[in-house]
Every structure is written in structure tokens, then in C-alpha cells.
Amino acid sequence: MIELIDVRKRYRLRQVLKGVSFTVRKGQITCLIGVNGSGKSTILKAIMRLVPIQEGQILIDGKGRSGADLYEKVAFIPDRLTMPPGMKLSDAIRFMQDYHRRWNEARSRELMAFFRLDASERIGNLSKGMAAKFNLVLGLAQETDYVLMDEPFAGIDMFSREQISKVFTSDLMEGRGVLLTTHEIGEMEPLLDRALFLRDGVIVRDIDCERLRDEMGKSVIDVMREVYAP
């Protein structure tokens, strides 16, 4: 379980996170929802220790982790492809393979074939959609217990979104804890187990999506309207 306890983060004078607490469980897809600039990406980066936090604790399976202990347990798929543009896709895969003990080569080949990516292509030449798909390859071919995804659908076409959505229902996500941020709630709603609503630097609602649908007859978008409507 990923556990955030009273996490506070300030960018200069602006307090972005004012005591965020929530958990992400294995085998569940949890969506972190919030308006632009609310601190969703900051939370993901803080979990990955890519930005420092001022206060609070972030525990992975009960322990504060860093280095190999963290990066072999949690994979992060940022909102952009984080490899040098001059690199070929095959070189980028080689790079990951070289350093990540839990890199699954067969899975990376499978994903490359599924997304119809050409390994000889250079990263700088990829379209936005192709780059998003390759980003998923780099994140999902790591056999980690948790996967964090920052806006996996941002700015990509409908067909690519459908292809990426299929990944969430595949065995690639089986047993993993997934925490993602997205503005494309409609696409993802049927797949979500939990939704966390971030507003003014704190989690204001933590809902079980199945119960919301079955017992209250509401959708996540309905709750979004309640939380964020002016």
C-alpha cells in the first residue's frame, strides 16, 4: 500500500499541498482528480522523490523508501516522454534494461508490438500519441507493485486513447496498485475503483466508484460537479 500522511508542499510562498492523506492499494485503480494546478502531479512526483516535501510522510508498504528500494517497487509514467530525443526507441529500451532489475523484456516486446511502435525510430520523431504509448512501454515493462501515471491521455487522439485504455483491463495491471491523474474521466470511469478529489491542497472526497454507481446511482463526473462547480 502507498500511504500519504499529512503531506505538505510549498512552492516558494504558495502552499500547494496542505496536508494530503490517502492510500493506494494493490489491485486497485485509483484516480486523483483535481483542477489544473491543484497539485496532482506534485503528489506523484513527491511519491517518486522527484520533488521534496516540507512535512508529512510517504510510506510504500509501510516503509519510507528511496533509491533502488523505491524505484524497483514503484514505476512512474510522467506526462511526457523522459528520454533524450536523439535516442532510438531500441536504445531507450536498452537503457531501461541496463539499470532496472525488474525490467521484463518479453513484456516490453509485447507492448511494442501491441502499440505498433518501430524500435528503430528516434524518440524526437514520435508523434504525441506514439510518445505517450512508448512512455507506457517504459513504465509498464517494469515489474513493479505500483504504477503512477500522470495524464496518460493528455493531448492524444481517440484511437490511441482507446488502445491505452485497453491496457488498463489487461493482465498488465493485474494485482498492481495504480494511481493516475487524468482529465479524461469519461474514458476511464468504468475502469476506476477509487477516485480522490483534491481541492485547495487537501483531499476533500475519497469515493469507492462501484458503490457510487450501484448504491447512489451517480457517476464520478457528477461528484466532480459537486466538488468543483463554482
Next chain:
Amino acid sequence: MKKITGWQAFVRLLNFEIRRFRWMLVGLMAITAVIQIGSLVTTLLTKLESRRQDRLSWNHGAQQDTEPQWTPFSFVDLVEQELLMEFTWPILIGVAVIGIYIFFIWYREWFGKDTFIYRLLMLPQPRFHIYMAKGCAIVLFTFSLVAFQIVLIPLEQWLFHIILPEEMRLPSDFSAAVRVHPVWEMLLPEAADQFVFSYGVGIISVMVAFTAILLERSFRGIGIVYGIVYAAVCAAAMLLPVGVLEMQNPDAWLYPGEILAVELTACAVVALVSLGFGYWLLNRKITV
């Protein structure tokens, strides 16, 4: 699952950094070779052509009554009297490129649409390997250029011998050639302790610059001020012992050996603090 050791991971990162600057290094080597060899060859050919013209005029009984004289000279004489600037420019270009590269090696990971720093910081190995790989890459870059210059000097001497007939030149050896050029002398000090001191100070300066860059990358706006202040404090710590204690002054408070010990201690402290501070920033404060 395969397991790579920390050492292997570091060597792979270093290899990765070397691959990233290899074309820049090849370009600088090419510039050095073209400018130095080109200026040497053209100067010698011009001199020989001018000599040929003078002799032709003399043979045709023109202005002069006496046969034009050729004063033999050595490779060292030629470099000292005519090619000092031509041989200096490529080295200065190399120094400037390395100076810029010390910053570029870090900043390129953040800038552009594909920010590689995410991937580097998320490698399952100590983050300090990134610092060390970049530092070693700069050192290797520098020594590769110096080594190339060392190879180039005998090659240039050989060309000098090939172009100029024996009776028209004087002998000169490698060390005389190095001593005659102030920049070569600086790059290749004769004494081993001077070599260690010069390059040691250079390496410590790179560490200070890296730490200043990491301060800026961690604290952004105000980090520029922190970085400049840190670099200034380190520079003062390294320069003050020699400056204030006046090593050359016979009436100085301390003996030269003692001043040197103070200086070496100051350098060691700056190096250790920079490494420790860089380690802490990379692990605790860095921001993507």
C-alpha cells in the same frame, strides 16, 4: 532477474555520458588539428615559396648582388615567433567549450520537451552516481583533449621536418616545444606536483560548479543567489591562503611549506564540502 553492481551501474552511466559528448570531442579535436597543422603547413610553404622567389630573382640578376640568406630555425622558434596565436586559439576554444559543457551537462537534462532528469533520478541506484558520472565525463573530456594535443605536437614536429630540408632547420625536442608555448606549458606542467595541483584545482572547481548548479536546480530563483554565493565562498577559501599569507614574501607569518599545507587543506575542505553538499542536494532537495 539480473543484478548489476553499483560499480557496473556507474560505469554504464559514465559510458552513456561519454557517448553523449563524443562528437563534440571529435569536433574539437578536428578544429585543433586543422588550425594548428593548417597554420604550420601554410606558414612553412609560404616561407619556402618566398625563399624560392628570392633565389629566382637573384638568379636572374635582379636587385640583389649577394645570394639571399636563409637563417635556419627550429620548430620551437617557429611556434614562438610566428604561430603562438594560431596554436593558442584551438586550445582556448576547447577550454571555452568545456567551461560551457560543465553547465550544459546538467541543464540539458531539464530543458527541452523530453526532460531526461526524471529518468536519471528514478534509476534504481544511488543518485550520487549521476554526479560522479558527469564529473568523470568532464575530466575525461579534458584529458582527451590534452592527450590529443600531446599527440599533435610530435606530429607537427614531424611535419616540420618533412616540409623543411635538413639544412634549413635546427633541431628541437618535445619538452622544449611544450615550454615555449605558455598555454601548452600550463596544460602540461613539467613537474608532477604542479600537474597534480593544476588539475586538482580544476577538478575541485568543477565540483564547486556542479554544487552551485544543483543549488540553482533545487531552489530555482533564489538558488542562483545561493549558487553564486557558494562559488564565491569556495573561491575565497581556495585563494585566500596564498593571497593573504603571501607565500613569496620572506617576511610572511608562515613558512612556504606551511602556507602550502594550509592551501591544500583549504582545497580538500572545499572538495569534501562540495561533494557532501551535492550528495545532499541530489537526494533531498532536487526538483524536476
